[in-house]
Amino acid sequence: MLSLKRILLIVDGPGVMTHTAPLVTSLLRQGVAVRVALTESARLLVGDYFTTMLSGTPLVRFPDIPEKILDDSDAVLAAPVSEKLAKTLCEDNWQAAWKRVKGPVVIVPAFLPQEDGADIRKTLSSHGGGAVQWLMADGETTDMGSLGLLDVASPARCLEAAMTALTKRDFAGKRVLITAGPTAEDFDPVRFVTNRSTGRMGVALARMAAWRGADVTIVHGPMSWPVPPHGGIHACPVRNAQAMYDAVMACVAEMDLAILCAAVADFTPIEYSNVKIKKQKNTDGVFSLKMKRTPDILDSIGHATGRHPFLVGFAAESDHVQAYAQAKLESKNCDMLCANDVTKPGSGFAVGTNQVTVFKRDGSVVELPQMSKEDVARRILDIALEGMGRRAAN
Numbered sequence: 001m002l003s004l005k006r007i008l009l010i011v012d013g014p015g016v017m018t019h020t021a022p023l024v025t026s027l028l029r030q031g032v033a034v035r036v037a038l039t040e041s042a043r044l045l046v047g048d049y050f051t052t053m054l055s056g057t058p059l060v061r062f063p064d065i066p067e068k069i070l071d072d073s074d075a076v077l078a079a080p081v082s083e084k085l086a087k088t089l090c091e092d093n094w095q096a097a098w099k100r101v102k103g104p105v106v107i108v109p110a111f112l113p114q115e116d117g118a119d120i121r122k123t124l125s126s127h128g129g130g131a132v133q134w135l136m137a138d139g140e141t142t143d144m145g146s147l148g149l150l151d152v153a154s155p156a157r158c159l160e161a162a163m164t165a166l167t168k169r170d171f172a173g174k175r176v177l178i179t180a181g182p183t184a185e186d187f188d189p190v191r192f193v194t195n196r197s198t199g200r201m202g203v204a205l206a207r208m209a210a211w212r213g214a215d216v217t218i219v220h221g222p223m224s225w226p227v228p229p230h231g232g233i234h235a236c237p238v239r240n241a242q243a244m245y246d247a248v249m250a251c252v253a254e255m256d257l258a259i260l261c262a263a264v265a266d267f268t269p270i271e272y273s274n275v276k277i278k279k280q281k282n283t284d285g286v287f288s289l290k291m292k293r294t295p296d297i298l299d300s301i302g303h304a305t306g307r308h309p310f311l312v313g314f315a316a317e318s319d320h321v322q323a324y325a326q327a328k329l330e331s332k333n334c335d336m337l338c339a340n341d342v343t344k345p346g347s348g349f350a351v352g353t354n355q356v357t358v359f360k361r362d363g364s365v366v367e368l369p370q371m372s373k374e375d376v377a378r379r380i381l382d383i384a385l386e387g388m389g390r391r392a393a394n
């Protein structure tokens with residue numbers, strides 16, 4: 001878990017009806033304490049008890065924000081706010097207030113269809129950098145019923161921006177490659193071979209690295225877990241093992257860290273039929289699929305000549321976890337290998353938790369407790385960062 005972080009959420013206008021409940025609840029779920037400041041117009045729409053009940057803390061009436069609340073806040077998220085308020089928050093008289101806050105102030109402006117946003121773009125260009133950051137709609141809209149469509153970043157994007165503002169940027173400037181999810185190996189237009197991976201562990205790694213300031217590329221198969229809408233995560237969707245190999249090999253040399261978390265199919269059908277294969281009535285009811293090995297991506301990076309990133313592999317095992325993991329670390333030439341016993345309850349596929357043991361190249365072993373996949377991701381990134389530092393120093 002994060003050590004307790006506090007955020008001040010400023011809300012203005014009709015966005016209080018669509019953004020505030022999902023934002024407050026998702027921030028609380030991440031262990032963040034939320035203090036909500038509503039403007040007069042937001043209070044008119046939802047009443048004073050709405051955010052008090054949601055956040056569990058007394059309402060603050062904007063603009064009367066007590067200094068103690070500013071001093072206690074690790075970041076401010078103004079989401080959503082009208083064009084007029086977004087401009088006001090950038091004016092000089094608010095700068096002294098923002099200096100009291102420990103971290104950044106993220107402003108999420110919202111435009112009604114009749115507003116063109118020209119003014120805010122001018123303000124934005126003259127207030128780049130510093131404590132104030134902007135999260136623009138970038139084509140996203142929220143349906144406000146009879147009011148029409150509001151141009152504003154979605155609650156999910158606001159959450160990613162808030163968590164990034166609250167997290168120490170110890171991966172800033174680092175390029176991180178992650179593979180995630182299963183692969184799907186087609187053998188006719190409707191049928192394919194795959195596995196039970198959902199991609200959740202890989203997505204957690206991508207998300208935690210992005211919150212810490214990394215520039216993340218996630219090469220993923222067909223996942224049932226969505227890639228979070230974070231500006232620092234570039235998704236590269238692929239379908240099969242060969243496509244994952246090609247996508248990874250095209251960018252791996254530029255990376256500082258590569259974590260290969262995908263459950264890549266080990267075998268792929270030798271033949272692909274362009275038409276749907278019929279049930280063969282003239283056979284004895286047996287259908288055979290001839291398959292061949294797929295390229296091993298982790299092994300190829302580990303044995304590539306020239307510079308390669310700090311390399312982390314995963315191993316899902318069902319028996320002899322320690323022996324297989326140690327052997328895999330050596331044979332695939334990784335810097336670190338994260339092993340989990342997929343037969344243990346709360347560990348492995350399609351659950352929110354994982355129990356991982358980390359094997360390092362120097363022979364040391366770190367056994368992590370069973371935790372949420374996001375907490376496991378945090379710990380894996382901590383250990384990798386330490387290893388990367390040590391490698392750079394040698």
Ligand code: C5P
Nearest residue numbers: 260261262264295296297298313314315
């Ligand atoms: O040999 P095994 O499949 O158990 O190794 C697992 C590790 O190797 C994982 O990190 C997985 O992402 C990676 N791998 C790969 N390409 C394959 C098979 C596995 O990168 N074709």
